Amino acid sequence: MKRGKKYQEALSKIERGKLYDPVEALRLVKELAHAKFDETVEVHVKLGVDPRHADQQVRGTVALPHGTGKTRRxxxxxxxxxxxxxxxxxxxxxxxxxxxxxxxxxxxxxxxxxxxxxxxxxxxxxxxxxxxxxxxxxxxxxxxxxxxxxxxxxxxAGRIEYRVDKTAIVHVPIGKVSFELEKLVENLNAFAEALIKAKPAAAKGQYIRSVTVCSTMGPGIKISPLAFTAANK
Incomplete structure (x- = not known):
């Protein structure tokens, strides 16, 4: 898939192979957002579960302290x-x-x-x-x-539902790029806490495999799984 010039410029500012701290990653998401609309900030978490098994399903809700920036119908x-x-x-x-x-x-x-x-x-x-x-x-x-x-x-007010898909990834919005950095971090932490608590008893090995944050039109930025879970231990 061919990407535009602005996307390529944004991508060049991300250090290849680096696992970022959550605050640093979200700061970059805000900085690199280039669309003419207020992009959504998304989180994509790869889990160490097998969704084909009923006892390894991950699903729940979480009230984000600052909402998602979208009024839900x-x-x-x-x-x-x-x-x-x-x-x-x-x-x-x-x-x-x-x-x-x-x-x-x-x-x-x-x-x-x-x-x-x-x-x-x-x-x-x-x-x-x-x-x-x-x-x-x-x-x-x-x-x-x-x-x-x-x-x-x-x-x-901002309660969202999350559920693992068939590829063992959970996708959720945690706000808009116009949000203050602190509010995005607090929303991310609230989601991380809920996701960790939802770990199925049948899940073995590393539960949080990878964490990526991005804006609607921006490149993905990898967050350290350890840093993602650290604030909620």
């Missing part, structure tokens, strides 16, 4: 009092059968879906549609719940 499947609670808490879309039909028709103008447990019989019909897009409500990610107001508030 929250959809809630609920009825009655819980629907009213969702509307009062600021959900962008609230409904039941009508939302199921809308999604079956190809509508996906939302970033996260939440459901009360009693709605899952109906929402289950959307598994093959929402599942591949990472939008299916799930108890493990805290999106199947009766605590609707708190969940909506946390999602709006």
């Amino acid at each position: 929250v959809l809630v499947f609920a009825k009655g009092e819980k629907a009213k609670e969702a509307e009062a808490a600021g959900a962008d879309y609230v409904g039941a059968e009508e939302l199921v039909e809308k999604i079956q028709g190809g509508w996906f103008d939302f970033d996260v879906a939440v459901a009360t447990p009693d709605m899952m019989g109906m929402v289950g019909k959307l598994g093959k549609i929402l599942g591949p897009r990472g939008l299916m409500p799930n108890p493990k990610s805290g999106t199947v719940t009766m605590d609707i107001a708190r969940t909506i508030n946390e999602l709006k």
Whole structure:
């Protein structure tokens, strides 16, 4: 894949083979971001797990102290009092059968879906549609719940979901390049702490294999796995 001149210039400022300290790496991400929009800062962590085994799955949520810099559109499947609670808490879309039909028709103008447990019989019909897009409500990610107001508030404030993919890598956003460096570092540390706590008992050997940070359009910068975990021991 051919890269542009600005990307190549940014790449030349990264020391090949070096494992950076998290603060130094995030400072470089901010410095080397060159797009005309406020790029997202991403973290990609290679784990020492085999995702093919159910007992080595890694999945969870974490509330980033400074959010992601993006306002998330929250959809809630609920009825009655819980629907009213969702509307009062600021959900962008609230409904039941009508939302199921809308999604079956190809509508996906939302970033996260939440459901009360009693709605899952109906929402289950959307598994093959929402599942591949990472939008299916799930108890493990805290999106199947009766605590609707708190969940909506946390999602709006910056709670993110993470899960290992089939290549054993976890990908998450931790903010924008416009964030102060200190806030990016605190968000990274919060994610690192959650990821370390989520280590499966069945995982053997080195758990954190590699850590890369980058902006949306920028080159990847490697962080020392030891430095990534050090602040959370």
